[in-house]
Amino acid sequence: MSEHIRIYVADLAAYNAGHLHGVWIDASLELDDIQAQVDAILAVSPVEGAEEYAIHDFEGFDGYRLGEYEGLESAHEIACFIEEYPEFGGALLAHFNDLEHARKAAEEDYCGCHASLADYAQELTEETTSIPPHLAMYIDYRAMARDMEYGGDVFALETGFEQVHVFWNR
Structure with missing residues (x-):
């Protein structure tokens, strides 16, 4: 910092x-x-x-x-x-406005820093699903990321250029 x-x-x-x-x-x-x-x-x-x-x-x-x-x-x-948590601590506190909730999210729900939420959706999908190579180019990871966020599964904090910290929303 x-x-x-x-x-x-x-x-x-x-x-x-x-x-x-x-x-x-x-x-x-x-x-x-x-x-x-x-x-x-x-x-x-x-x-x-x-x-x-x-x-x-x-x-x-x-x-x-x-x-x-x-x-x-x-x-x-x-x-x-x-x-x-220098990379996202202040932003996480601003998101929750509560230290206890922010600490829980940082310790239990942090999914890492990615270039975008779509990159996280792609990484998660590729790690958990076997995608046939001939279908891979048809997957819309931006739409998946949007659905994950709008559906309440995750939230993302953008702290800089291509610095998106992703958290499970439990």
Whole structure:
């Protein structure tokens, strides 16, 4: 991945007083290290007694948008998932909007990365069916792929040029 998965944590007391005071933090660090950096920024707040913070920005979540009230623990878990599955983690989270479902799909239902869904349909068909050579050129794999997707058997996430990640839809 070309950029770090990070969050911008703002000091709310300073923010409400008209000061921009916060820090960018690597969201994949250990949760205690993230909390320590938050505590450190609050300790040097331009407003006395600052205790509250909020995540005001984020980078590197690859298509997944952190919620307005996302906590540090949740942001950390999401960052770790994206770091674990850098090719499709953010897109899968954006698809489900739920970490538990995304993790299940990544671990149990992932069929691989293909140039297209039609390529996956062709690979699956050729691996599971004996096709007579004189009929092979008549098979419409794009139509098969469309039927697989529309029928709810699979879903595909396109993450780049000829990078289609296919998942069973169970």
